[in-house]
Amino acid sequence: MGWLSPEAVAEVAEELELEPNALQQLVTFYEMFHDHHVGRYVLGVCSSLSCYLGGSDGLLEHLQKRLGIARNETTPDGLFTLHTVECLGACDRAPAMMVNEEYYERLTLEEVDRLLEELREKARRDVETRGLGGAETGAPLPKAEGWDEGSPSQHKDGTL
Numbered sequence: 538m539g540w541l542s543p544e545a546v547a548e549v550a551e552e553l554e555l556e557p558n559a560l561q562q563l564v565t566f567y568e569m570f571h572d573h574h575v576g577r578y579v580l581g582v583c584s585s586l587s588c589y590l591g592g593s594d595g596l597l598e599h600l601q602k603r604l605g606i607a608r609n610e611t612t613p614d615g616l617f618t619l620h621t622v623e624c625l626g627a628c629d630r631a632p633a634m635m636v637n638e639e640y641y642e643r644l645t646l647e648e649v650d651r652l653l654e655e656l657r658e659k660a661r662r663d664v665e666t667r668g669l670g671g672a673e674t675g676a677p678l679p680k681a682e683g684w685d686e687g688s689p690s691q692h693k694d695g696t697l
Contacts, residue, residue, distance in 0.1 A: 576611045576618035578656050581635040585624040591631025597621065599646050603653065616660055617653075 543561075550557040563570070582588075582597045597608065600619055604612050611618040627633035630642035634649075641652065 574611065574615075576616050577660055578616060578636055579618045579620070581620055581622040581625070583623075583625040583627065583631070583633045583635075584621040585628065585631075587628035588625070588631040588633055593632035593634075596632050596634065596644060596646070596649060599649060603650065616657065 546560050547557045550560040553560070580600060582593055582600065584593060584597075597619075601607055604617050604619060606612055606617070606619055609618075609620050622635065625633045625635055625640060627640065627642045632644050633640060633642045634644055635641070636652070636656070641648070
């Protein structure tokens with residue numbers, strides 16, 4: 538799903554024998570977890586001092602204008618969610634940004650524009666060639682192979 542619904546948090550908490558509120562606190566503390574719908578591509582612009590001095594503030598402003606959204610918002614087509622992250626550990630390669638789990642460093646505005654176009658094209662190809670839907674098409678995403686139909690969090694072999 539790309540995010541943890543209250544129902545998913547409650548299910549995991551029950552499985553781990555934790556209080557749901559304790560698990561919810563973890564979800565809201567760590568930036569890699571989301572408690573709301575996010576875009577297919579989550580753009581995390583580093584806001585540490587090194588990246589700021591390297592131009593991350595201009596990068597963030599450029600992305601906001603280019604995507605037509607503010608920080609912590611998602612584009613209407615569901616492709617991009619934009620937010621800042623405290624530090625990506627790339628201080629010597631600033632400014633840095635994370636797209637989902639991939640790092641991009643020493644970014645220029647031109648490189649960011651090129652990256653956005655590549656991501657849009659990849660999403661378009663996924664929809665055309667593999668039928669991968671999502672927010673931008675209104676179609677549901679296909680089911681992941683190997684998952685048990687009875688539980689959204691359990692593989693067929695019983696592992697989580």
